[in-house]
Amino acid sequence: MPGSFSVEIPVHVDATAVGPLGGTNSINLSGGGDPLCTTLPNEALCDDSTGPVAVLLPPxxxxxxxxxxxxxxxxxxxxxxxxxxxxxxxxxxxxxxxxxxxxxxxxxxxxxxxxxxxxxxxxxxxxxxxxxxxxxxxxxxxxxxxxxxxxxxxxxxxxxxxxxxxxxxxxxxxxxxxxxxxxxxxxSDAHAVTGRVFIDNGRGAGVPNDGVANGGEAGLAGVRMRLTNCAAGVWSTAVTDGSGHYRLELPSQPSSPSEGDPVCVEEVTPAGHLSTGASVGATPLPSGTGVAVGGRTYTYARTAAGAPDHIAFAWNDARAGELNFGDVALNRFGADSARTGSPGSSVSHAHTFVAQTGGTVSFGVAGAVATPPIDGWSAKIYEDPGCTGALQAGATVLYPPAVPRPVMTGQNLCVVVQEFIPAGALAGYNDKRSVQASFVFTNASPALSASYLVLDTTTVSSTALELKKEVRNLTKNGDFGLNNEAKSGETLEYRITYTNNGATPISGLTVSDVTPVYTSFVASQEGATPATLTACTKRTPANALPAPAVACAAAQAPGGTGPLDWKFTGQLAPGGTGNVRFTVTVN
Known part of the structure; x- marks a missing residue:
């Protein structure tokens, strides 16, 4: 029986097809494949004349x-x-x-x-x-x-x-x-350099200043790191995280280093810190000496203050990890001191050395300038184990000669400089003496040392009683000094030290002051007091006249401004010294 049929066969077309419609991936066969291209009823015209048409396949x-x-x-x-x-x-x-x-x-x-x-x-x-x-x-x-x-x-x-x-x-x-x-x-997981910056102070049974993270030594956050070509080219930068870790990535090709090219990891030592050393894992890198670790030779350079330290090596497409840098906070030695004394007497300047890492410290005089230049000024430095600020009987002489003292992280070593005033000095004469603390960092390789200076000014006076006023920012746990600064809402503590530089006792001692402008009274107290002064009463803005005086140990309500005074009974013996304190809040 006559008829027709249609078959659709999916085919893959690489380039061209025949027919009036291009761009299809199937071909229709109609009828019996009539070689004469006969058009059947209700069928599209058979076209045997259309040339090849390109099939546009998507990319x-x-x-x-x-x-x-x-x-x-x-x-x-x-x-x-x-x-x-x-x-x-x-x-x-x-x-x-x-x-x-x-x-x-x-x-x-x-x-x-x-x-x-x-x-x-x-x-x-x-x-x-x-x-x-x-x-x-x-x-x-x-x-x-x-x-x-x-x-x-x-x-x-x-x-x-x-x-x-x-x-x-x-x-x-x-x-x-x-x-x-x-x-x-x-x-490649080797296309990054990783490591850690840590506080190399020996905390938690660690070894201080050895450049190797050990014990309980904590990481140092916020340190700026750079990956360079050991010249002017900087490939990447990073900042250490809360644990002191950093990650520096190499650039993609063609900017990345080739086999044997120099690579430097640089650490910008943060302000207030000093670089002690570096390591690759547990292997220390003595400054200036190449050390082979895991198929590479690493060379660490501990540079002068202001220039970045770095670890240099040749690139070889192997992972570079645990490139660690050790830093410590700067030790502190303070503060400058100014005292007065009578001719032929001596005065005491108190100082505190605060160790931020392990080492040994010794003290000496770096220089002195007398005005006018007369002979007879001299000084000795004594240990002050109780940090009393006064020369104690039987105290150990630390200079001269210089006697090194070992210290650990966080230890305070207090000293008293006793300066002798020439008997022939006149009122107004003075001597400015630079007192030096010399510190040696134990375990550092190569050896590392630092020195710190304070200035002691001794002025000749005909007045037996000497008063010295110092201040510190209590909110920031600062040190006492002749000057300080604070922001609104912070608390300042003032210390007034009294000393009898005369040859006879002083009776009826009264120390007076007033709250500074733009501050409010917080509290007042009696500080270290010689045994010869037997009682103390005070008057502050909390009990201003006509209110009666109260015991110096009495607690008072904060607030107010105005005068303060402390009255002592008994006598202040020659050479005797003590202090009173008060605190204020900056408005």
Whole structure:
């Protein structure tokens, strides 16, 4: 029986097809395949004259992931822009290679961006990333081994793909019909340098100043780090985290270092700190000496203040980790002192050395200038174990000669400088003496030392009673000094020291002061008091006249402004000294 039938057969079309309609991937067979191209009723016209028509297939793209170092299995994510899907994921066992989805397509003339997200702990940026066209419809990216066929060469003027950080940008000129793009991202866990900056003070049974993080030595946060080519080129920067750790990533190719190129990790030593040493893991790096660790030679340079320390090595594509830097806070020696005394007597200047790490400290006089220049001024330095601020009977002489004293982190070592005034000195004569604390950092390699100075000014006076006023910021736990500063709401503590520089006792001692402007009274107390002064009463803004005086130990309500005084009974013996204190809040 006459009739007709239709069969649809899906076929893969590489280049051309025959018929009036191009761009399809199927071909319809009608009737019995009439070689005369006879048109049947209700059928489209049979056309045997149309020439070949190009089939416009969309550009295809697949992602290849290569991991050239590391171990374990890792997942890499890719955010896609300008493609048929928004994401792709490739899991790779390192070292190794993986291929992403095979069905991703783009649009003709639409640029593409592929942004890689590396696993936690890996460098953010790949070592390299590039694309090539397996069909040679367009010019391939410059990867060795890609065919140089004529279609590719003809399109060689197309803009290149560009890797910016972790994003690979493919220009619109690459997205042409028929292109089959393979884009390869190469990653390495060795393409970053890691380490830690720590406080090398020996806390928690650690070893101070050895450049190796041990014991309970804490990390140092906020330290600026740089990765350079050991010259002017800076590859990356970082700031240490709360535990002192840092991570510096090398740039992607072609900017990354090649085999044997110099690499430097630089530490910008923070203000108020001093560099002690460095290490690779548990291996110390003595400054200026190359040390072989794990197939590399590392050289540490401890530089002068103001210049960054660095660890230098030659790049070899192997992981560089645990490059650690040790710093310590600067020791403190304070404060400057000014005292008066009568001719032929002596005065005492009290100082405190605060150790921020382990070492030994010795004291001496770095220089002295007498005005006018007369002979007879001299000084001795005594240990003050109780930090009383006064010369104690039987105190150990620390200078002359200088006697080193070992100290540990956080230890206060108090001293008293006793200065002798010439008997022939007249009122107004003075001597300015630079007192030096010399500190040696134990375990540092090479040896490391530092010195600290205070200035003692001794002035000749005919007055037996000497008063000295000092202040500190109590809110900031500061040290007493002749000057200080505070912000609104902070508390200042004043200390007034009285000393009998005369040859006879002083009776009826009264110390008076007034609250500074722009402050409010907080509290008042009696400080260290000689045993010869038997009682103390005070008057403050809390019990201003006509209110009666109260005992110096009495607690009072804060607030108010005005005069303060402390009255003592008994006698202040020659050489006797003590102090009173009061606190105020800055308005």
């Amino acid at each position: 295809k793209l697949r992602i290849v992931k290569e991991v050239i170092s590391g171990s374990g299995t890792h997942r890499f994510d890719f955010a896609l822009s300008g493609l048929s899907v928004a994401r792709d994921t490739i899991t790779v066992s390192a070292p190794g290679r993986g291929i992403g989805a095979q069905t991703i397509t783009g649009k003709v003339g639409v640029p593409v961006t592929i942004t890689e997200t590396s696993p936690a702990g890996w460098p953010v940026n790949p070592v390299s990333a590039s694309c090539r066209d397996l069909k040679d419809v367009i010019a391939p990216s410059p990867i060795r081994g890609v065919s140089g066929s004529s279609p590719a060469a003809a399109a060689a003027s197309a803009p290149p793909v560009v890797l910016a950080g972790n994003a690979l940008k493919i220009p619109a000129e690459w997205m042409v019909a028929g292109a089959d793009l393979e884009c390869t991202f190469v990653n």
